[in-house]
Amino acid sequence: MPNHxxxxxxxxxxxxxxxxxxxxxxxxxxxxxxxxxxFGCGDSLTEDELVAQVKPxxxxxxxxxxxxxxxxxxxxxAPYIVGKVIPIRRGEYEIHWMxxxxxxxxxxxxxLGKPExxxxxxxxxxxxxxRARTPEEVKTVIWLxxxxxxxxxxxxxxxxxxxxxxxxxxxxxxxxMIGQKTFYGANPPEKTSNVTFGTLPLDEILQYVTSLPRRP
Numbered sequence: 001m002p003n004h005x006x007x008x009x010x011x012x013x014x015x016x017x018x019x020x021x022x023x024x025x026x027x028x029x030x031x032x033x034x035x036x037x038x039f040g041c042g043d044s045l046t047e048d049e050l051v052a053q054v055k056p057x058x059x060x061x062x063x064x065x066x067x068x069x070x071x072x073x074x075x076x077x078a079p080y081i082v083g084k085v086i087p088i089r090r091g092e093y094e095i096h097w098m099x100x101x102x103x104x105x106x107x108x109x110x111x112l113g114k115p116e117x118x119x120x121x122x123x124x125x126x127x128x129x130x131r132a133r134t135p136e137e138v139k140t141v142i143w144l145x146x147x148x149x150x151x152x153x154x155x156x157x158x159x160x161x162x163x164x165x166x167x168x169x170x171x172x173x174x175x176x177m178i179g180q181k182t183f184y185g186a187n188p189p190e191k192t193s194n195v196t197f198g199t200l201p202l203d204e205i206l207q208y209v210t211s212l213p214r215r216p
Contacts (some may be wrong), residue, residue, distance in 0.1 A: 045124040047098065053133070054119040057086055060135045064088050065117045065143075072176035079169045079179025082215040083139025084132035089120035093146040093163075097121045097202060107185075107200030109146070109163075120144050125206055142209065143168040151187060154196065160188040161197040167205060169212070181208060 045053065057064075064086060089095070094110040098121060122144060123131065132138045145166045152160035163185035171178050183205055186198030 044098075050098075050121065050124045054123055057119050057132070057135055057138070060138075061088075061117060061119070064138070064141045065090070068170055068177045069175050072174060074176060074178055075180050077178055078213070079181075080171075080213045080215055081130065081140045081169070081209075082171055082173055084137040085126060085130045085140045085142055085209075086132050086138045087120040087122040087126070087142045087144060089116075089118045089122075090143050090145040091115055091147065093148065094118075095121065095144070095146060095200065095202075097125050107202055109200070122205070125202075127210060130210070139172050141170040141172055143170065144205070148197070154192070158196055162187055163197060163200055165201060165205060167208070179212075183208075 065088060092112050092115055094112055094116075096108045096110070120142075122142075143166075145168075147164050147166075148161045149164060150159045151162045154160060165183045165185075167181050167183065168177055169179040170176065183201040185200045188196055188198045
């Protein structure tokens with residue numbers, strides 16, 4: 001949980017987080033291509049593959065983001081995955097899952113400025129046996145809603161942030177929300193010259209999703 005009493009110190013250079021992220025995103029796309037060609041990524045997709053594979057799902061976005069029947073929200077039962085999965089990004093932050101494979105082990109993100117639903121880049125990290133290839137295969141929808149908490153302030157005045165992800169599992173065959181879990185990122189570095197947020201809990205989320213019991 002956030003440590004609101006923590007004191008943070010900043011190096012001599014002030015943080016300009018949004019500008020840094022825009023530059024980092026351009027570099028990120030180059031690094032992804034280079035590292036993918038050099039080392040391969042197992043089940044993971046390249047950026048071009050991701051764009052091509054999620055395109056058919058965009059026409060169904062309203063279906064994937066519609067609220068489950070309130071009578072069918074059962075967060076006490078053990079969650080599971082039925083059929084194939086499509087992950088949906090909700091909220092004001094776009095998380096770059098590919099960044100962890102391209103020289104950004106802490107993770108990276110873009111602040112959108114307003115809530116915006118989309119197919120989440122987490123799709124690229126799902127194992128082949130879980131990843132839906134067509135809209136007809138989607139039986140499980142996973143919502144990932146990211147928020148950012150201020151947990152301190154650097155000596156420059158810049159805010160120190162910790163990310164939180166609320167993950168919801170929805171069984172479309174029942175129109176039911178069957179599970180919800182909250183993940184917290186690490187606390188931000190106590191001293192920094194550029195990065196003002198803690199490591200995103202990407203590995204924990206992937207491990208959780210892939211460990212859920214599966215149904216046909």
